[in-house]
Amino acid sequence: MRAITLGYHDIIDPKDQAFPDPRGASSTYSLSRAEFRRQMQAIARTSAANSVVTIQQARQWGTQVPVFMSFDDGQAGAYSCAAEELEACGWRGHFFITSSWIDRPGFMSRSQIRDLHERGHVIASHTLSHPSRMSELPWDSLLREWGESLETLSEILGTKVEVASVADGYYSRRVGQSAAAAGIRVLFNSEPTSATTFVDDCLILGRYAVQAQTTEAEVVAIAKGEAWPRWKQSALWGIKGVAKRIGGQQYLNLRRRLLSK
Numbered sequence: 001m002r003a004i005t006l007g008y009h010d011i012i013d014p015k016d017q018a019f020p021d022p023r024g025a026s027s028t029y030s031l032s033r034a035e036f037r038r039q040m041q042a043i044a045r046t047s048a049a050n051s052v053v054t055i056q057q058a059r060q061w062g063t064q065v066p067v068f069m070s071f072d073d074g075q076a077g078a079y080s081c082a083a084e085e086l087e088a089c090g091w092r093g094h095f096f097i098t099s100s101w102i103d104r105p106g107f108m109s110r111s112q113i114r115d116l117h118e119r120g121h122v123i124a125s126h127t128l129s130h131p132s133r134m135s136e137l138p139w140d141s142l143l144r145e146w147g148e149s150l151e152t153l154s155e156i157l158g159t160k161v162e163v164a165s166v167a168d169g170y171y172s173r174r175v176g177q178s179a180a181a182a183g184i185r186v187l188f189n190s191e192p193t194s195a196t197t198f199v200d201d202c203l204i205l206g207r208y209a210v211q212a213q214t215t216e217a218e219v220v221a222i223a224k225g226e227a228w229p230r231w232k233q234s235a236l237w238g239i240k241g242v243a244k245r246i247g248g249q250q251y252l253n254l255r256r257r258l259l260s261k
Ligand SMILES: [Zn+2]
Pocket: 072, 073, 126, 130, 167, 168
């Protein structure tokens, strides 16, 4: 059982001054609406177009490889730009909400979250407070991060939320176990892989992060399941995993070397 997930963050319309990149991360993780539209239209012209579905439409799948679109953090542009562009292609996405950021300037409101849900998108948890190193949190804190966010989102939607993604990519088996214990049935992490696995009764899926520097050709190749960009991202991820343990400047140097190849 394999699945390909494209991992986006905010999608920004530069003309829209109301949403000035609340996390200040525009250079790395935010895409312009025009660029995002080009990527979606490019995928729509390929054989992958019919594979773009949501996890709710494809909880069980066989040899077919579904393509999932995911948006982390719950920023306003994901609502105002990304959802419309997906819908223009006939698709729906997965929106991962950090529940303590709801209603803050630049982030989605409760009514916008409800609206996305009613339009057929999947609303999911991206923790309560977006901790920077989830894998180092005590068990009780992990349960609180998942539990309180699920409770808030379920209350907003009036239906049980059972899908989530890991904040900042610090995944470990224990993080997966805590998600399962909190009632999460599908957990996306940030490992660039199409392989899936189970931890307890929670399905674990990787994601290919799309950043500002990712080209349209790379995005299309990932969606089509072609190997080389997956290798490139996996190589980056491998180094990132090591670097997050050794930390700091060495990681940046390694990353720069790899990206320049
Ligand atoms: Zn995040």
